[in-house]
Amino acid sequence: MDIAALEEIKRLKYRYLRCVDLKRWDEVADTLTADATAEYGTAVNGGPVLRTGREAIVDFLRDTLTPDIITAHSAQQPEIHLDGDTATGTWCFTDTVIATEYDHTMIQGAAFYEDRYARDDDGTWRIRHTGFTRTYEYMVTLGNLPGFRLTADRWAGH
Amino acid sequence: MDIAALEEIKRLKYRYLRCVDLKRWDEVADTLTADATAEYGTAVNGGPVLRTGREAIVDFLRDTLTPDIITAHSAQQPEIHLDGDTATGTWCFTDTVIATEYDHTMIQGAAFYEDRYARDDDGTWRIRHTGFTRTYEYMVTLGNLPGFRLTADRWAGH
């Protein structure tokens, strides 16, 4: 069992998700292979979205996740299978999205990711494909709940 | 420190929880020793439930987690202690259960798992005992919240 490669791939996934939530788009780009594919999205926005290529993926994220959209993505329970310089990974995933300009509409859900990874020419593991199947997802208007207050927002004023 | 054994036991737990959420009962059975014991349940359904034996556990899960019950279980923060071919594991646990036929009643909670594992005759680690103590658990009727919509349900139509 190549434990070091497993640790590198886990850290790759964590860096990708952290940089998405922190809206650090150049760092997100560096976690993807040039030919990466991604299948994102929610029925709320008209269903799954397929993007092909590092630039198209990052453009989609940058355009969608503007400062009025707070996201918190969490991937857990990695089941990673190595095959030389490629690997597959299954992850349990939960996410919270809050649209501050829409009465604090909140979307919460869970899914299972099915990813593919590749060790790139520079020796670095990158994401070649990422996509998930939802277990559930719901939306609710937080702003209309009793006692609601948004007490922290990293993107307020941006 | 036998890192490979730790990784195998973590993956065992992840596979168990993933297959419960995906209602893959035969795969769940394969994560348990024949003599496994489980202590499940919630005060909502009349308190903890003790099941003894792989078949009894899987029967209980199959009977309880019908397609109108969406579950998302997540175990994190593994503290695993190896002792030869047995091991103990403590996990932080969060779960969301949505009963779609009861106005989308949602149960959410957190707990700490105290598990026991054994390396079985075929060399595979399996769960010998699983059980948790709740930190908290609450229920709420999602269907009556402002702006509620269930926007994804893997089991719809099943």
Added chain:
Amino acid sequence: MDIAALEEIKRLKYRYLRCVDLKRWDEVADTLTADATAEYGTAVNGGPVLRTGREAIVDFLRDTLTPDIITAHSAQQPEIHLDGDTATGTWCFTDTVIATEYDHTMIQGAAFYEDRYARDDDGTWRIRHTGFTRTYEYMVTLGNLPGFRLTADRWAGH
């Protein structure tokens, strides 16, 4: 890659968070260096709180997290960088706090931890600094939501 040290540091963080949620203050103290610093808190209570020294940190936690305050802290997605006998760690963090005596006011949020660790004189890794920046945090009065029931509380009657 010193996988054993990474595993020890992860387990240190998990033990710290578990013992906070279980209100085991002596065990929390043992996860901190004597000169540890912590930056905690929420705007709800008047903004971030800085504490210096193991005793001051534990006193703050013991005084704040009384039995009427249920907490469930979860740190995931470790990105740990070792540098000899010190290390830094970034974690994705989610927490739920329920104040049972205030109509079950619930605070939920996400953050990124930026920690520092040190291998102490006794060879044990401990937390030298812990602190986080919130991505978001909100509060809501659970007790006024339709169908609300608290179905488990580990601290009821304490």
